[in-house]
Amino acid sequence: LGPAPGGGGHLLLPTGEGVGQALAEGARRLGWRVTRRVAYVARPAATLAKDGLAALAAGRVEAVLFFSAATARAFRRALPPLLVRSLSDIHAIVLAPKIAAALDPAEWARISMAMRPHQDAMLECLARREDGDAVIRS
Template sequence: MAAVTALGWRAVGLPALCAEPILRAPLPVRGVQAILVTSGQAVTALAGWVPVDMPVLAVGAATARRARAAGFAHVTPAEGTADALADLVRAEWRPAGGALLLATAPGYGRDLAEALRRSGFRVLRRCVYRIRPGMPPADILREMIGREAVAAALFFSAETARQFLRHLPRDVRDRLRGARAIAISDKAAEILATMEWREIVRAARPDQAAMLDLLGVAGQAERSVVR
């Protein structure tokens, strides 16, 4: 929100998902050589329940920063995608070194776990948090966005895009047809393509800086950006 505002836009924070830690006891890590996290929500859920000297392999720089802030001492970031995280594991770790603990949520992480298993790794997929829809009621949503033109909408995950479209009132959907949809990944862009936008653009890299680059010239304070 602060970064969008600093570019001269009026930012509207619109939560599409709610994350809730569900871990209530320490996770056994005997025989585990590293912990894999594909979301900062997993870091929050793990804090206090696993030793902070365990190696942590994070999906990207933002998740890595969150892990370090939580006290983890040995954190290595990948390039921002699950595929990049799998490549990092294959390049720097060996199946004989022990299991990999993938901290995730119900319905998430299966493709990553299977890809690594095909490479010979033993992957322990553990659900440490859960995701619920978090869109506000329609009347509150209309009030948050207001009546002015929306220039752009930023979507930082495919699931965010999916839940946003699923719970979007028809009248608000119609008002967003003139907005630019900025997607963090191809998958998010595919989901957004089920609705009419002025255009859909994908970030060059799956990170916040690349998303902000697509906002274009600063100084558009009279327009809104939904994030």
């Protein structure tokens, strides 16, 4: 998002509940008139899907990608206590430092952060299956 046009442009910013404030503030600093509206509300699942739990229990999960700190926290809360130790063999890949901070490094085999905050950078990190970009803990 670049500077607003000469007279200031109007930006409609539909967001999820509790997100988008920083983007709206940044746009305002660039001269945009921002109307931010909540378009959806996300609620964390109380449990993980049965097939995901089965894959974790069987040791078939090699990596987990986290795109938000809220998702990382919700994943951990939904994980049954008996499966926590399965994380020690799994590579966590995160999009940003705030997301890495939401994970307990002692629980994971490795936590890596993509060099760019973009899905493609996370997939590149996954494809390499090595130290990837920035290794938080190895």
